[in-house]
Amino acid sequence: MGSAGLHPRLVYDTPAGVETLLKMNWRILTIGKPKLAYAAAGVAEYEKRLRRSADLEVVPLKAKDESRELLARSEGSFRIALDERGKRLTTDQFVDLINRLEARGDIKSVAFLIGGADGHSEDLREAADETISVSSLTLQHELALVVLLEQIYRAYAIKRGEPYHRP
Numbered sequence: 001m002g003s004a005g006l007h008p009r010l011v012y013d014t015p016a017g018v019e020t021l022l023k024m025n026w027r028i029l030t031i032g033k034p035k036l037a038y039a040a041a042g043v044a045e046y047e048k049r050l051r052r053s054a055d056l057e058v059v060p061l062k063a064k065d066e067s068r069e070l071l072a073r074s075e076g077s078f079r080i081a082l083d084e085r086g087k088r089l090t091t092d093q094f095v096d097l098i099n100r101l102e103a104r105g106d107i108k109s110v111a112f113l114i115g116g117a118d119g120h121s122e123d124l125r126e127a128a129d130e131t132i133s134v135s136s137l138t139l140q141h142e143l144a145l146v147v148l149l150e151q152i153y154r155a156y157a158i159k160r161g162e163p164y165h166r167p
Contacts, residue, residue, distance in 0.1 A: 024102045025109035026056040026152065027077065029070050030145050031116035033060040039142035046149035053156035058145070067121035074111035079128045081113045082148060083120055084138050086131035095155045097130070112148060114141050 034040040043058060050056050063069035071079075078101060089097065101110055113120070113128065125131055134147045157164035 026054055027109060028058045028112045029073050030060055030114040031066050034142040036142050039146055042146035046153050049153050066116050067124040070113045071124055071127055077109040077111035078107045079111050079113060080130045080132060081120055081125055081128035082134060082144055083131050084133050086133040088133050091154060094151055095158050098155050114144055116141055
């Protein structure tokens with residue numbers, strides 16, 4: 001249950017009588033911290049921008065068996081693996097995915113899984129609820145993290161009707 005015992009994805013009437021949708025808990029599990037200065041700056045910038053829109057946490061992991069650690073740390077979450085073999089979504093399709101996940105009452109948190117240099121194991125890809133690709137190109141995992149954060153930010157800007165996104 002969400003804060004004050006409320007279900008985290010249902011619509012409630014606020015004291016002012018305005019309906020509000022409570023924030024989804026988003027976790028991005030990634031192998032390693034960004035070492036490239038521009039990637040670290042991009043991550044920090046989008047984390048700051050997303051604070052008002054999304055309950056989001058970037059969790060860098062360090063493990064010998066990367067896929068096993070990603071699976072263990074995402075237990076109980078709706079898992080979305082980022083993989084070059086995944087579905088290629090347009091921004092509008094990504095917004096639709098976020099809307100569908102937020103509307104479901106059975107999902108408490110969503111975990112995006114970003115592997116290291118060797119990618120994901122077949123076991124992880126099979127265990128994931130969704131597998132998406134952020135590019136047809138193979139991206140270094142630090143860049144994939146920045147692209148994902150930017151797209152999450154863009155999705156919430158679209159949902160708020162802000163001018164950030166211009167199709």
